[in-house]
Amino acid sequence: xxxxxxxxxxxxxxxxxxxxxxxxxxxxxxxxxxxxxxxxxxxxxxxxxxxxxxxxxxxxxxxxxxxxxxxxxxxxxxxxxxxxxxxxxxxxxxxxxxxxxxxxxxxxxxxxxxxxxxxxxxxxxxxxxxxxxxxxxxxxxxxxxxxxxxxxxxxxxxxxxxxxxxxxxxxxxxxxxxxxxxxxxxxxxxxxxxxxxxxxxxxxxxxxxxxxx
Numbered sequence: 650x651x652x653x654x655x656x657x658x659x660x661x662x663x664x665x666x667x668x669x670x671x672x673x674x675x676x677x678x679x680x681x682x683x684x685x686x687x688x689x690x691x692x693x694x695x696x697x698x699x700x701x702x703x704x705x706x707x708x709x710x711x712x713x714x715x716x717x718x719x720x721x722x723x724x725x726x727x728x729x730x731x732x733x734x735x736x737x738x739x740x741x742x743x744x745x746x747x748x749x750x751x752x753x754x755x756x757x758x759x760x761x762x763x764x765x766x767x768x769x770x771x772x773x774x775x776x777x778x779x780x781x782x783x784x785x786x787x788x789x790x791x792x793x794x795x796x797x798x799x800x801x802x803x804x805x806x807x808x809x810x811x812x813x814x815x816x817x818x819x820x821x822x823x824x825x826x827x828x829x830x831x832x833x834x835x836x837x838x839x840x841x842x843x844x845x846x847x848x849x850x851x852x853x854x855x856x857x858x859x860x861x862x
Contacts (some may be wrong), residue, residue, distance in 0.1 A: 692810055695831060699791055703730045704858035707790065709835075711737070711848040715779050722746075724850070728787060748772075748783075779846055782818065789813065790837055791821045817842030828855035842848060 669738040705728050712721040723739035735748040747761045755769045757776065766772035769783035785795040792810050794800035800815040809832060812834065813820040824835040833855050 653855050682718065689738070692804070692808060696793060699793055699831065704855050705791070706856045707850075707853050709853040710739075711850065712847075714849075716845055718841050726790075733787070750783075780841075781846070781848075782816070785818070786839075789815075789818075789839060790834075790853075792832075792834060792837075829857045831855070831857060838841045 662694045672782040707724070709724055710721055712719065725736045727734045732751045733749070735750075736793065737746045737748075746757065749756045749758070751791055753767055755766050755772050755827075757764045757766075757772055764772065764776055766775065773779065773781045773783060782795075788795040792813075793840045794802065794813050794815055798816055800813055802810060803812040805811045805816075809822075809825055811822055819840045821838040822834040822836075823838065825832050826835050827833075833853070835851075835853050837848075837850040837853070839850075841847065
């Protein structure tokens with residue numbers, strides 16, 4: 650005959666296992682409702698639509714690592730055609746920085762100071778000290794190769810873009826999600842030619858104006 654102590658332990662173990670299975674079932678059921686069947690996703694079709702979508706916005710965080718320095722501000726990027734507004738804030742190092750761009754003119758505002766340049770690359774190099782292809786980022790963050798330059802594309806087994814290699818930079822796309830009918834990354838990792846600079850866009854949420862589509 651089993652002792653009372655052994656019986657109690659058996660019941661506790663039974664209830665714990667039931668709770669674990671119930672929790673697992675809830676988690677899996679939630680996952681199943683948000684999982685995207687990327688095997689049915691046609692990247693070439695999405696590419697054509699994204700290239701026509703000139704108005705969009707992303708929010709999240711961007712970790713910038715350069716040599717021994719690292720910053721992780723919040724980012725809000727608003728793109729309207731050839732014009733854009735990028736706001737970085739939320740950490741002591743980043744403060745509140747706004748980069749406003751239009752053709753042939755880029756302005757960076759930081760703590761009341763304003764700096765202008767002809768291109769965003771020139772502005773970043775002259776004032777931050779490193780090379781960063783901001784003109785390419787407009788395309789890379791949306792999982793598109795930048796135009797005007799050869800790019801090597803790699804795809805996953807589900808036929809979605811996983812890596813772009815362009816002009817010495819490598820862009821990896823992780824955690825693909827659906828936003829406004831598009832499959833876009835929640836995380837993008839960009840590594841520079843000499844591996845001394847790395848950008849990680851994380852926790853991205855997207856809003857796209859699809860009127861043109």
